Amino acid sequence: MSICAIHPENPQNRLVQQAAQLIKNGGVIAYPSDTTYALCAEIFNKKAVDRLYMVKRADKSRLFSCICYDFSKLSEYAHISTTAYRIMKHHLPGPYTFILKGKTILPKLTLTKRKTIGVRMPKAPIAQALYEAVGSPLLSCGIRLTENEVLNDPHEINKRIGHEIDMVIDGGEVSYAPSSIISLEEDTPVIIRHGSGDLSYFGE
Numbered sequence: 001m002s003i004c005a006i007h008p009e010n011p012q013n014r015l016v017q018q019a020a021q022l023i024k025n026g027g028v029i030a031y032p033s034d035t036t037y038a039l040c041a042e043i044f045n046k047k048a049v050d051r052l053y054m055v056k057r058a059d060k061s062r063l064f065s066c067i068c069y070d071f072s073k074l075s076e077y078a079h080i081s082t083t084a085y086r087i088m089k090h091h092l093p094g095p096y097t098f099i100l101k102g103k104t105i106l107p108k109l110t111l112t113k114r115k116t117i118g119v120r121m122p123k124a125p126i127a128q129a130l131y132e133a134v135g136s137p138l139l140s141c142g143i144r145l146t147e148n149e150v151l152n153d154p155h156e157i158n159k160r161i162g163h164e165i166d167m168v169i170d171g172g173e174v175s176y177a178p179s180s181i182i183s184l185e186e187d188t189p190v191i192i193r194h195g196s197g198d199l200s201y202f203g204e
Contacts, residue, residue, distance in 0.1 A: 020133030027166035095196035
């Protein structure tokens with residue numbers, strides 16, 4: 001395991017490629033998103049996803065988010081209505097998690113009992129660069145080891161769980177602020193959690 005400093009606004013391609021290779025090889029890494037530091041793994045790698053749950057200390061009933069910056073690719077993994085597409089295009093990238101009905105191509109473990117999945121496109125250059133370098137959606141979750149303990153400093157993350165993961169990306173300070181969660185399962189959006197981001201579009 002190593003801690004790797006990557007510029008938060010202009011990520012160095014060589015370092016991004018190193019992190020991406022670890023993910024492609026089934027690794028789990030910590031990286032800065034736009035709302036917190038988070039863990040991620042390649043969504044179609046079962047062993048990597050199992051490791052992610054183990055590091056997170058989470059029950060497999062707990063669902064994580066799918067990171068995907070390509071709407072054409074996203075439509076392969078989730079059902080996106082015209083209304084949902086318009087809303088997502090308006091708000092993403094940004095600090096929002098949109099709940100969509102998943103398609104059968106996704107691993108069962110990543111879907112709720114209602115066959116839905118949360119989708120994120122963080123407004124964070126490192127996250128986007130990682131996604132593009134891996135070339136596949138990432139499964140991601142914030143680093144909350146207990147209900148009241150959020151790890152949001154790369155050096156503290158390295159100290160506490162560095163031995164359990166493959167890399168900690170130090171992308172500088174990120175203010176912890178959970179994303180807003182909006183369900184787009186139906187044509188009328190439903191706010192599940194009030195968090196970061198402007199919600200005026202939804203009448204809030």
